[in-house]
Amino acid sequence: MNNTFKAFVIQQNPDSAAKQKTIGSIETLNNADLPDENVLIKVDYSSLNYKDGLVVTGKGRICRQLPMVGGIDLAGTVLESADDRYQAGDQVVVNGYGLSESHWGGYSQRQRVNADHLVKLDAVFNTEQAMAIGTAGYTAMLCVMAIQDHGVTPEHGPVLVTGAAGGVGSVAIMLLAKLGYQVTASTGRVDACKAKLTGLGASEVVDREAFNVESKPLAGEKWAAVVDSVGGQPLATILAQVNYEGIVAACGLAAGMSLPSSVAPFILRGVTLRGIDSVMASQQRRARAWKLLSELIDLNHLASLYCIEPMSALPQLGEAILSGQVQGRVVIDVNA
Numbered sequence: 001m002n003n004t005f006k007a008f009v010i011q012q013n014p015d016s017a018a019k020q021k022t023i024g025s026i027e028t029l030n031n032a033d034l035p036d037e038n039v040l041i042k043v044d045y046s047s048l049n050y051k052d053g054l055v056v057t058g059k060g061r062i063c064r065q066l067p068m069v070g071g072i073d074l075a076g077t078v079l080e081s082a083d084d085r086y087q088a089g090d091q092v093v094v095n096g097y098g099l100s101e102s103h104w105g106g107y108s109q110r111q112r113v114n115a116d117h118l119v120k121l122d123a124v125f126n127t128e129q130a131m132a133i134g135t136a137g138y139t140a141m142l143c144v145m146a147i148q149d150h151g152v153t154p155e156h157g158p159v160l161v162t163g164a165a166g167g168v169g170s171v172a173i174m175l176l177a178k179l180g181y182q183v184t185a186s187t188g189r190v191d192a193c194k195a196k197l198t199g200l201g202a203s204e205v206v207d208r209e210a211f212n213v214e215s216k217p218l219a220g221e222k223w224a225a226v227v228d229s230v231g232g233q234p235l236a237t238i239l240a241q242v243n244y245e246g247i248v249a250a251c252g253l254a255a256g257m258s259l260p261s262s263v264a265p266f267i268l269r270g271v272t273l274r275g276i277d278s279v280m281a282s283q284q285r286r287a288r289a290w291k292l293l294s295e296l297i298d299l300n301h302l303a304s305l306y307c308i309e310p311m312s313a314l315p316q317l318g319e320a321i322l323s324g325q326v327q328g329r330v331v332i333d334v335n336a
């Protein structure tokens with residue numbers, strides 16, 4: 001077996017005066033360069049998520065050590081395993097678990113990972129489709145699970161999805177619509193994306209600016225549940241509109257880290273603000289999420305949701321996702 005392969009490696013920027021302290025480039029590595037983990041994987045695909053945008057552009061301090069191989073997702077085939085749970089030929093996925101932060105990630109034709117971090121791929125999906133879902137889609141599933149576990153059913157009323165044209169939002173719409181919920185999609189790209197979001201299952205598409213305004217502590221009740229990937233002022237405004245004992249599954253910060261809200265929705269309406277973290281979610285929760293994804297994802301809808309790009313496009317793609325220009329999902333073909 002040829003021991004060399006390509007990877008997108010993040011390193012210290014040699015220009016110490018530059019604003020971005022790290023830069024990424026495609027490098028040739030050797031098997032011996034890989035971390036000392038117990039499963040060697042031939043990677044087929046990774047994907048592009050908001051956090052990947054921060055890493056590949058050097059705009060976020062995500063990498064905790066350098067050099068770092070980027071990519072918070074990977075899907076591929078086991079080549080060698082020192083762990084009995086996995087054999088050569090198994091198709092597997094890793095989402096998060098510190099990939100691209102503290103562990104080398106999926107922008108690489110080969111990677112060594114900890115067997116505890118793997119999920120066996122359901123036969124329903126090939127590796128390309130698994131990465132079309134990726135961390136964004138699996139996080140959307142975690143949000144929907146939180147809504148279901150809270151007891152919200154389609155009869156309780158409309159569910160709002162923010163950041164609707166992005167990765168988490170698009171998949172959340174598909175999943176909620178498939179489960180029979182009436183979905184309202186909030187987007188900054190109504191003209192460009194309305195048809196697509198309706199096609200995914202949204203029954204209403206609204207301009208996100210409606211939520212980007214200060215709100216009274218409580219407003220009229222509108223939403224039985226919310227999948228929120230934007231945070232900031234929109235989340236504060238939306239909290240004031242959630243129905244009595246409704247729930248917001250909050251996973252993102254595309255509109256900002258702050259939350260200029262009040263306790264009124266919690267203490268007067270019993271609203272639940274449920275934080276969603278995909279990175280360190282338990283194996284049990286991941287397995288449940290991937291099982292549900294295999295039952296709920298319509299592969300034709302999924303096909304309409306993503307494009308495939310090579311690793312060489314990562315710097316431009318990183319800028320695009322940070323500026324909200326990416327629609328749906330981007331799969332990264334590490335072998336192109």
Ligand code: NDP
Pocket residue numbers: 048049050051135136139162163164165166167168169186187188189208229230234250251252253254255256276277278279321322323324325326328
């Ligand atoms: P995307 O860039 O694909 O989607 C984000 C969407 O947010 C954009 O498409 C846009 O949707 C909307 N948006 C962008 N900027 C703003 C703004 N200033 N105000 C309001 N809305 C805005 O990213 P992902 O879907 O991959 O991730 C979404 C968020 O979720 C990110 O913050 C990411 O870090 C977070 N995330 C968190 C995870 C976790 O484990 N907690 C896991 C995965 C993601 P539109 O054009 O429709 O308005």
